Amino acid sequence: MHEGVYREFEETIAAGERIEPRDAMPPEYRATLIRQIAQHAHSEIIGMQPEANWITRAPSLRRKAILIAKVQDEAGHGLYLYGAAETLGARRDELLDRLHAGRQKYSSIFNYPTLTWADVGAIGWLVDGAAIVNQVPLCRCSYGPYARAMTRICKEESFHQRQGYELLLALSHGTEEQHEMAQDAVNRWWWPSLMMFGPPDGESPRTERSMAWKIKRHTNDELRQRFVDIVVPQAASLGLTLPDPLLRWNEERGHHDFGPIDWAEFHAVLRGEGPCNAQRLGQRRRAHEEGAWVREAAAAYAARHAARPAGRAA
Amino acid sequence: MVPEAAGAAGTTAGTASGTTEDAALALGDDALVLSHRLAEWAGHAPALEEEVALANLALDLLGQARTLLTMVGDEDRLAFCRQERAFRNVQLVEQPNGDFAHTIARQLYFSTYQELLWEQLAAGDGPFAPLAAKAGPETAYHRDHAVTWTLRLGDGTRLSRERMQRAVDALWRYTGELTRPVAGLAGVDWAALAAGWAERVGATLRAATLTVPEAPARAVWSAGGGRQGIHTEPFGRLLAEMQHLHRSHPGARW
Numbered sequence: 225m226h227e228g229v230y231r232e233f234e235e236t237i238a239a240g241e242r243i244e245p246r247d248a249m250p251p252e253y254r255a256t257l258i259r260q261i262a263q264h265a266h267s268e269i270i271g272m273q274p275e276a277n278w279i280t281r282a283p284s285l286r287r288k289a290i291l292i293a294k295v296q297d298e299a300g301h302g303l304y305l306y307g308a309a310e311t312l313g314a315r316r317d318e319l320l321d322r323l324h325a326g327r328q329k330y331s332s333i334f335n336y337p338t339l340t341w342a343d344v345g346a347i348g349w350l351v352d353g354a355a356i357v358n359q360v361p362l363c364r365c366s367y368g369p370y371a372r373a374m375t376r377i378c379k380e381e382s383f384h385q386r387q388g389y390e391l392l393l394a395l396s397h398g399t400e401e402q403h404e405m406a407q408d409a410v411n412r413w414w415w416p417s418l419m420m421f422g423p424p425d426g427e428s429p430r431t432e433r434s435m436a437w438k439i440k441r442h443t444n445d446e447l448r449q450r451f452v453d454i455v456v457p458q459a460a461s462l463g464l465t466l467p468d469p470l471l472r473w474n475e476e477r478g479h480h481d482f483g484p485i486d487w488a489e490f491h492a493v494l495r496g497e498g499p500c501n502a503q504r505l506g507q508r509r510r511a512h513e514e515g516a517w518v519r520e521a522a523a524a525y526a527a528r529h530a531a532r533p534a535g536r537a538a
Numbered sequence: 539m540v541p542e543a544a545g546a547a548g549t550t551a552g553t554a555s556g557t558t559e560d561a562a563l564a565l566g567d568d569a570l571v572l573s574h575r576l577a578e579w580a581g582h583a584p585a586l587e588e589e590v591a592l593a594n595l596a597l598d599l600l601g602q603a604r605t606l607l608t609m610v611g612d613e614d615r616l617a618f619c620r621q622e623r624a625f626r627n628v629q630l631v632e633q634p635n636g637d638f639a640h641t642i643a644r645q646l647y648f649s650t651y652q653e654l655l656w657e658q659l660a661a662g663d664g665p666f667a668p669l670a671a672k673a674g675p676e677t678a679y680h681r682d683h684a685v686t687w688t689l690r691l692g693d694g695t696r697l698s699r700e701r702m703q704r705a706v707d708a709l710w711r712y713t714g715e716l717t718r719p720v721a722g723l724a725g726v727d728w729a730a731l732a733a734g735w736a737e738r739v740g741a742t743l744r745a746a747t748l749t750v751p752e753a754p755a756r757a758v759w760s761a762g763g764g765r766q767g768i769h770t771e772p773f774g775r776l777l778a779e780m781q782h783l784h785r786s787h788p789g790a791r792w
Contacts (some may be wrong), residue, residue: 263608276580283783284614288601295580296593303586320608399790515584518638
């Protein structure tokens with residue numbers, strides 16, 4: 225499509241090497257990455273809300289500390305990712321404006337409510353588990369800054385996922401009420417977690433190009449299958465069931481078969497019609513708007529004190 | 539487990555009456571309650587960097603609270619099973635977050651107090667010296683964060699100066715309690731602490747082009763019954779939220 229001009233780019237990709245910010249790259253590659261990285265960053269930021277919903281009610285001080293640290297990590301991941309998008313010429317405030325205006329998306333999963341404490345565990349185990357399966361291949365993605373951000377993020381995500389599993393394990397082996405709470409949470413989060421891998425391969429228009437550019441390494445369905453195969457034995461060791469009567473091991477394929485996903489629900493959530501879309505975006509906009517005077521004050525102070533070193537009080 | 543008489547001894551200035559447990563409970567409750575308030579900001583902060591910073595403060599304080607409460611007994615029983623009247627935190631830390639300026643003013647007042655207290659305790663050889671040595675650098679960071687924002691808001695825009703001044707004024711009445719002796723806390727020079735606090739906070743407010751409020755008249759009732767378990771109305775609601783789940787499942791492990 226840009227014969228010659230991007231030969232070096234094509235050669236770098238073909239050799240499996242990394243594209244760096246100053247390298248020439250096709251505008252479509254740049255635009256695709258900005259969109260994907262921004263939506264990834266937005267997901268981290270919106271994803272703070274369902275978990276933060278339980279910080280003030282966490283049932284032990286140890287769990288409370290773990291949850292605060294996790295939500296803090298998510299803000300940090302958002303910062304790395306906006307930083308990676310900025311190396312492509314995007315600006316964080318513009319990307320946030322697009323999120324607030326509903327012009328850029330975030331992961332569908334965060335439009336589901338956290339109704340009990342066990343949901344915090346289900347998010348850690350299933351949602352972070354799905355995120356890891358999605359994101360580990362991105363550590364080898366062709367764009368250097370994104371790949372490096374993902375390497376850092378995946379380390380922390382694995383830790384969160386283990387903590388989520390351990391939280392559910394405590395509930396599952398706790399009182400009868402706690403066990404029920406854990407099972408109910410898994411029942412509600414299972415299908416939305418499978419939807420995190422995106423539409424089926426036949427309906428994923430951008431996959432082919434992203435794979436050619438080595439941004440994406442596997443198709444949505446391949447990753448979804450990998451996730452199911454990883455999670456089924458974990459559910460068994462938790463003593464919890466997965467809410468799918470068609471889920472069973474298929475000897476021939478060497479994989480688990482599983483039931484059909486409700487794609488109508490998936491598309492409704494993406495259209496903004498999920499249970500919490502309005503609430504999540506509303507809170508994000510409100511935090512941004514109500515914080516405007518603080519950011520303006522910081523900018524005014526910085527401008528006034530730019531000429532001389534910041535006056536530090538005693 | 540929680541001696542009801544503990545607080546009353548706190549009015550006896552300069553003495554070490556009370557036990558180490560009484561002091562640990564008072565300092566632990568301060569950290570626990572302020573940590574809770576700071577964590578309420580998660581997902582609501584004015585900038586992503588502040589999401590990280592406020593969560594960081596909340597975590598440090600929660601860590602301090604856990605160490606202190608464990609000196610007294612089971613941290614979860616103490617945090618989740620005591621009633622409002624048995625909490626020994628100062629009223630300042632239970633004040634609602636308000637706008638960002640209120641949160642910063644509360645943090646400036648408290649971190650300055652805590653930093654001075656840890657400095658003195660770390661220099662001694664009492665039961666709090668090891669914690670004070672570890673918490674000191676954390677608290678220095680907390681105060682630095684609060685000082686930096688006090689300067690930015692006070693010396694920022696007209697609106698931010700108004701809001702910062704309003705916050706400084708509104709929370710001032712809760713600061714007298716900070717420098718009153720804590721029962722069971724031996725070896726603290728409270729007069730020096732009060733003087734150091736006034737000097738540091740005053741210097742920050744002046745550098746931020748703000749007016750230092752006048753000290754509340756001692757003759758009239760002013761805020762400050764926290765150490766005796768007399769709290770402000772928002773505190774009961776904070777505990778209702780914090781304790782609800784734990785109390786709903788008696789004896790459960792999490």
